[in-house]
Amino acid sequence: MIPAVKQYLLEHWADFDLGDKPDDLLFIKFMDRGIRSAEVGCLTFLVKQVRRSLERPVLIVKIPRYPKNPEANRSLELEFNNLSLVRSRSEKDNIINSIPRPIFLKTIDSCQVLAISFLAGGDLGRWFVTPDPFESAEIKYKMAFDWLISFQKLMGEKPAELDEGFIDKYVNGPIEKYRQIFSADAGRHKRYFENIVKNDRDKTGRKIKLYPQHGDWHASNILAANGKISGVIDWEDFSLDAPPCYDLFYFIRTYTDALYNSLIYRDDPVLIDNLANSTRYFEVVERIIEYYCKNIEIDIELVNVFLPLYIIGSLNAAGDPRKVALPACERGELLLSMEIENIRNLVTALSVFAYLDLGKRAYAANNLELVGICKERMNAIFKRFIRK
Amino acid sequence: MFSEESFGFRKFKCPHCSSELSGLVCPKCNKGWMVEGGIAKFVEQPAHWNLLAEEEMSGLISQAEKVGWAEAIKKSKSQKIRVLYPFTDCPTRADATFYLPLNEKSLILDLGSGWGNFSFALAPRVGQVVAADITSQALKFIHLRKTQDKIENITPVLIEPLDFGRLPFADNTFNAVIMNGVLEWVGSHLKTGDPLKLQEGCLRAVYQTLKNNGRVLIGIENRFGLKYFFGAQDDHLIHYSSQKISYTTLLPRIIANWITKKRISLPYRTYTHSLNGYKSLLKRAGFKDIEVYFPDPDYRAISAQVYPVKVQEVRKLLRASMKNELASLSRNMFWHWLFNNFILLIKLFKLEYFFCNSYLIIGVKR
Numbered sequence: 211m212i213p214a215v216k217q218y219l220l221e222h223w224a225d226f227d228l229g230d231k232p233d234d235l236l237f238i239k240f241m242d243r244g245i246r247s248a249e250v251g252c253l254t255f256l257v258k259q260v261r262r263s264l265e266r267p268v269l270i271v272k273i274p275r276y277p278k279n280p281e282a283n284r285s286l287e288l289e290f291n292n293l294s295l296v297r298s299r300s301e302k303d304n305i306i307n308s309i310p311r312p313i314f315l316k317t318i319d320s321c322q323v324l325a326i327s328f329l330a331g332g333d334l335g336r337w338f339v340t341p342d343p344f345e346s347a348e349i350k351y352k353m354a355f356d357w358l359i360s361f362q363k364l365m366g367e368k369p370a371e372l373d374e375g376f377i378d379k380y381v382n383g384p385i386e387k388y389r390q391i392f393s394a395d396a397g398r399h400k401r402y403f404e405n406i407v408k409n410d411r412d413k414t415g416r417k418i419k420l421y422p423q424h425g426d427w428h429a430s431n432i433l434a435a436n437g438k439i440s441g442v443i444d445w446e447d448f449s450l451d452a453p454p455c456y457d458l459f460y461f462i463r464t465y466t467d468a469l470y471n472s473l474i475y476r477d478d479p480v481l482i483d484n485l486a487n488s489t490r491y492f493e494v495v496e497r498i499i500e501y502y503c504k505n506i507e508i509d510i511e512l513v514n515v516f517l518p519l520y521i522i523g524s525l526n527a528a529g530d531p532r533k534v535a536l537p538a539c540e541r542g543e544l545l546l547s548m549e550i551e552n553i554r555n556l557v558t559a560l561s562v563f564a565y566l567d568l569g570k571r572a573y574a575a576n577n578l579e580l581v582g583i584c585k586e587r588m589n590a591i592f593k594r595f596i597r598k
Numbered sequence: 599m600f601s602e603e604s605f606g607f608r609k610f611k612c613p614h615c616s617s618e619l620s621g622l623v624c625p626k627c628n629k630g631w632m633v634e635g636g637i638a639k640f641v642e643q644p645a646h647w648n649l650l651a652e653e654e655m656s657g658l659i660s661q662a663e664k665v666g667w668a669e670a671i672k673k674s675k676s677q678k679i680r681v682l683y684p685f686t687d688c689p690t691r692a693d694a695t696f697y698l699p700l701n702e703k704s705l706i707l708d709l710g711s712g713w714g715n716f717s718f719a720l721a722p723r724v725g726q727v728v729a730a731d732i733t734s735q736a737l738k739f740i741h742l743r744k745t746q747d748k749i750e751n752i753t754p755v756l757i758e759p760l761d762f763g764r765l766p767f768a769d770n771t772f773n774a775v776i777m778n779g780v781l782e783w784v785g786s787h788l789k790t791g792d793p794l795k796l797q798e799g800c801l802r803a804v805y806q807t808l809k810n811n812g813r814v815l816i817g818i819e820n821r822f823g824l825k826y827f828f829g830a831q832d833d834h835l836i837h838y839s840s841q842k843i844s845y846t847t848l849l850p851r852i853i854a855n856w857i858t859k860k861r862i863s864l865p866y867r868t869y870t871h872s873l874n875g876y877k878s879l880l881k882r883a884g885f886k887d888i889e890v891y892f893p894d895p896d897y898r899a900i901s902a903q904v905y906p907v908k909v910q911e912v913r914k915l916l917r918a919s920m921k922n923e924l925a926s927l928s929r930n931m932f933w934h935w936l937f938n939n940f941i942l943l944i945k946l947f948k949l950e951y952f953f954c955n956s957y958l959i960i961g962v963k964r
Contacts, residue, residue: 211696273696
């Protein structure tokens with residue numbers, strides 16, 4: 211496949227506004243992160259141009275692993291269309307420089323190929339590693355949300371009201387979708403779903419502003435260079451119609467997961483306990499929620515009302531035939547069964563997955579004592595959250 | 599016997615006299631071959647190379663017949679079998695094949711297919727895959743899996759060990775031949791003859807089967823992989839003995855041979871080569887336009903990051919690995935001094951890419 215893509219790029223180089231024609235192109239294949247099922251996945255290549263022996267990254271090329279797979283092709287189409295839309299709306303602003311330019315979506319040798327411009331920078335997951343993980347978290351949260359706020363404001367708001375129309379669209383609709391994707395009967399999570407509707411109805415009449423959401427707003431999709439956000443990638447899940455604060459919760463959840471993951475390799479459950487109960491980390495999270503809500507003009511009281519909408523929405527996204535992200539589905543289902551009602555509970559509940567992973571690691575190392583401790587800790591969290 | 603309805607791929611030749619076969623009988627030497635249990639068999643003396651012992655593999659196959667191949671591996675009582683699942687059902691392992699010009703019409707030979715991970719990964723995006731192996735049980739597993747998964751474009755073919763340099767496929771047939779973790783074993787079946795010559799003979803046979811502009815893709819260890827300098831175990835001798843044997847790839851083969859005979863009573867015949875060694879081996883077999891890639895961490899990985907071997911990133915990665923390896927070395931001053939100077943020389947002359955642990959190599963038939 212790559213020889214055909216290379217030939218196409220070299221033959222049509224002048225059409226892409228990428229500077230002088232290179233002497234050669236080199237393709238580096240990225241590792242598959244294994245998040246979605248391999249069958250619906252795409253391969254990603256960094257394309258470097260070589261001119262007078264100098265290498266420079268210029269493009270990102272994505273190719274479906276299975277060219278005939280409709281879901282993989284849909285992912286490429288969504289990314290291309292979303293990038294085109296987002297860039298057309300933000301053309302006059304600086305923010306455009308941190309969004310990849312869609313270059314082409316083309317069928318080459320019977321296979322659809324997406325090419326977008328390359329953006330420099332290291333991903334935010336690795337940036338600003340300080341000895342103090344909470345200080346580092348605060349810096350990264352601030353950077354990520356400063357960009358997001360500017361972007362959302364640039365894209366424009368849509369005034370809305372918490373009413374039956376809102377409930378139908380953002381609560382009942384996703385619940386119905388959840389039931390379809392996961393073949394769930396009406397009884398599954400019934401009490402939780404009823405509570406969500408009730409909490410929304412309690413706030414009937416409250417005015418809100420709806421903003422477009424990136425949809426996959428986590429640290430690895432945000433690039434930074436020289437202390438600034440230099441790029442935001444993976445626009446496949448961008449939506450003008452996502453529930454409010456979706457990106458806010460997405461970032462908090464994935465960042466907290468990453469913090470727990472960084473502790474697993476130290477084989478010490480006490481570290482996980484400490485994070486699960488850390489007042490300092492929770493203060494960081496609270497400060498960012500406050501900052502975001504203030505800037506985006508959302509009543510902070512509504513944050514806990516919107517949180518369950520994210521939990522259902524992200525589970526539906528993981529189960530979408532375009533992703534079939536089975537591990538994420540399993541975890542999302544578990545999170546749903548824990549009936550999370552506020553951010554503090556979310557931070558604590560996520561420790562279940564850290565104990566689960568630590569337990570698996572201990573099992574592989576035949577450390578049965580640690581396996582026992584992890585089981586005990588998981589049970590304690592389940593008891594706390596899962597009501598009979 | 600051969601029947602057109604049940605067997606898609608038909609471009610066979612007699613492995614003994616190279617005449618094109620009509621059906622499965624050689625018109626020249628009258629030798630007859632057969633199709634048995636969905637597998638075309640071109641051997642007189644069966645051989646065996648498998649990660650599992652014959653008895654274990656038989657058990658796995660009968661279990662797979664009852665509960666399905668995936669469940670049989672995932673839920674096996676043997677941990678040795680269970681750990682193989684991520685490598686068996688793993689399309690990402692074959693992602694390096696995107697560096698080949700394949701499309702929905704391509705005809706591929708997966709030479710040394712094992713349990714068929716590459717064959718199954720390729721089947722949905724090419725025309726036809728021939729999975730060829732010397733182990734009948736591995737092909738039985740492939741046949742079972744393709745039947746259970748209703749995949750029609752994989753043809754399992756039992757072949758002689760590649761040491762003989764004879765392939766039962768017609769000349770100018772394939773668009774690509776994949777040899778992932780295979781070439782280094784060529785020479786290990788026959789206990790006589792220079793393994794290097796046998797490898798060259800095998801590559802010549804591969805060259806014959808390729809169409810013009812066809813490619814061979816080889817995944818293989820580097821004889822001078824950085825890890826070996828720092829005491830990593832020989833990746834191939836591990837299959838013969840649980841003893842840790844290190845440094846053999848780096849040593850002159852005559853010394854490596856003496857060591858293996860002394861330690862495991864076997865001659866040293868699993869030859870790997872340097873980057874230039876591979877290039878010259880492929881050139882001698884007739885291949886041109888050789889491209890080399892560095893799969894990080896390894897060509898056998900579930901999903902490797904793949905770099906053209908001369909990009910700057912490879913230099914950076916190798917430098918970081920050298921630093922780490924040096925830091926983990928014992929505090930013996932002499933070794934530190936020696937390796938430090940060795941690394942300085944490598945950096946000075948920008949020779950890092952000669953020390954990748956493994957390579958993916960593509961050669962073209964022109």
